[in-house]
Amino acid sequence: VSATQIFTEIDFERTGKQVGWLYLPHSVTRSAYGNIAVPIAVIRNGSGPTVFFMAGTHGDEYEGQIALCNLIRSLDPGMVQGRIIAMPAANLPAALAGTRTSPIDDGNLNRAFPGDPTGTPTQQIAHFIDQIIFPLTNYYHDFHAGGASLDYVPFVSMRMSGDPALDERAMAALKACRPSDGLTWKYSHGQGFCVMAAMQRGIVALGGELGGGGSVNLCGVAMAERAIQGLLAHAGVVAPAIDKAPPASVPRLWEVPARSYYVLAPAAGLFQPVVELGAQVEAGMECGLVHFVDDPGRSPVSVEFRASGMVMAKRHLGRVERGDCVSHLATEWKG
């Protein structure tokens, strides 16, 4: 069925815990018969659904990478009824470089689906996940953060599939992750998203932004670990854990309805935000200023919000080009 070139010693059907690699042929000067070894773990016991966790889709988003490494080391197969598949560094070259896209092909794994078995390494990884792992999967969680360029209020997210029954199941799974904030993306920046590809296969699929700035957000790691426990319990794959300090059980629910909730830099320069993450703003309020340090007599350009809501994300890096996202808002979830 699949023409993937990726090979592995991992057996998705075997009982027990396997930690190994997906080998993607990559012939280069330093290694004629070399392979990119993408880490993967499969933990299987008894019968039950399959939950697939992924992080390192973007290499500079770290909270999920840490949470999944912790999961892989700590889980005893005897605790599992069903199957857990975990890829903590899905786009390995990007994860090792600490970059959003792969340094090999500039590939963005979260824009590469459904992938291509004869394409670049990033396209091949996407194809393997879409063709080999998604058909095994009932529940999927892909962990993100803002990366180098953005900071986020941490949240767990879902996307609208067009199937109300699947969306309802995704919202139930989101709530089971017990985040302080939950968000529904109704607007998408581009195409080729992992979560959308999963939803097209009827998988209950979640995402989330757990921090940003190319750093490790402590609350974000905790949110990822709570989400892993919550989703595994919700799926019936692992018995519910008893938290020492359970978070608020009802998340605040948000949505991003349209492109107008994004604010773009109108010019190249140095961006000064004037609002903090989590602030409530109205359309027409100032979001920030673009300064021209090479022409100090020139007045800075003001950038305004075009919608009302909460500041969910803001730019982390100071320098901007025209068209860079400097902030985006979310508004209360309308269902």
Ligand SMILES: [Zn+2]
């Ligand atoms: Zn990301």
